[in-house]
């Protein structure tokens with residue numbers, strides 16, 4: 193029996209099993225088993241390139257955004273409208289058959305936008321090019337789930353299931369759980385909050401399911417058992433996601449209003465170019481990019497060519513952005529802007545200083 197069939201059997205058994213106190217642990221075990229099979233399913237199967245890479249597209253620029261959606265929702269139209277790259281668009285499904293990268297230039301950043309083939313239900317299990325598509329999604333810094341505003345809302349849930357199946361968690365933080373495996377000493381479970389979605393026994397059952405008999409677990413958040421399994425497996429990707437409803441030229445104002453107000457959602461029309469600027473703004477915001485301008489002694493900062501960094505970046509990252517060897521000759525830096533505690537005056541800082549958006553930085557070397 194192949195993995196997909198085995199998974200199907202477990203899913204069927206889970207569906208058959210009534211959910212109550214008595215079956216909770218059995219269901220927990222089944223869930224753990226299912227998650228293990230899913231992981232196996234995603235193991236690379238030999239020749240087709242790098243592990244889980246899917247399509248062979250080089251990452252470039254400051255961040256990568258992946259366009260995920262059913263066929264013909266307008267993904268390629270969006271790429272063609274927001275970048276200099278043209279991707280074939282047509283009224284028929286599966287027009288796009290491979291990954292097509294374009295570059296969005298925004299706020300001094302170069303953001304790689306990946307147009308991808310449309311995916312269908314069962315993509316994660318290998319239907320169509322779905323598995324490749326969802327693998328590429330895992331390499332992105334932001335996912336755009338593109339939806340056809342004229343079609344049923346069911347689309348969104350189906351896409352979420354596909355991404356979930358490959359370990360992508362959308363708009364979620366990594367659960368606050370510390371898990372440490374040991375070679376002896378049994379299982380210790382500590383909790384700092386009251387668990388309302390699961391309990392210690394369920395956690396122990398799952399650990400048994402993974403044949404883990406010695407470990408320390410510290411739970412610092414009211415997690416579900418699924419979230420605990422995520423921590424255990426460890427290879428989950430927690431990514432921001434924007435739900436973009438396209439083709440609003442073809443829906444009523446009431447419907448438009450409703451969609452625009454959903455969480456993490458916005459509405460656009462690629463065809464009419466409606467709201468595309470707002471989309472770019474939201475992409476920037478959700479990527480959490482920070483731009484820093486550099487300044488040489490005695491001259492004005494170069495405002496045309498910022499260095500783009502991730503939120504949480506330090507002066508050390510700025511140095512790397514300028515030159516590879518700068519860090520080894522580093523003496524101190526002066527920073528102007530939001531991160532200077534003497535703003536509007538500069539602050540003298542070291543390599544570990546956190547920079548903020550729009551800071552100006554001067555590096556002084558030995």
Ligand SMILES: Nc1nc2c(ncn2[C@@H]2O[C@H](COP(=O)(O)OP(=O)(O)OP(=O)(O)O)[C@@H](O)[C@H]2O)c(=O)[nH]1
Nearest residue numbers: 263264265266267268269282286287288310462463
């Ligand atoms: N009404 C309307 N149609 C649009 C809009 N954007 C795209 N379309 C149309 O939708 C159809 C599909 O567009 P594509 O860009 O090829 O869609 P896709 O998601 O890339 O499709 P696949 O590559 O097949 O997965 C084309 O006929 C487009 O002209 C829009 O904003 N409004």
Ligand SMILES: [K+]
Nearest residue numbers: 264282284287
């Ligand atoms: K199409």
Ligand SMILES: [Mg+2]
Nearest residue numbers: 267268287288
């Ligand atoms: Mg396309």
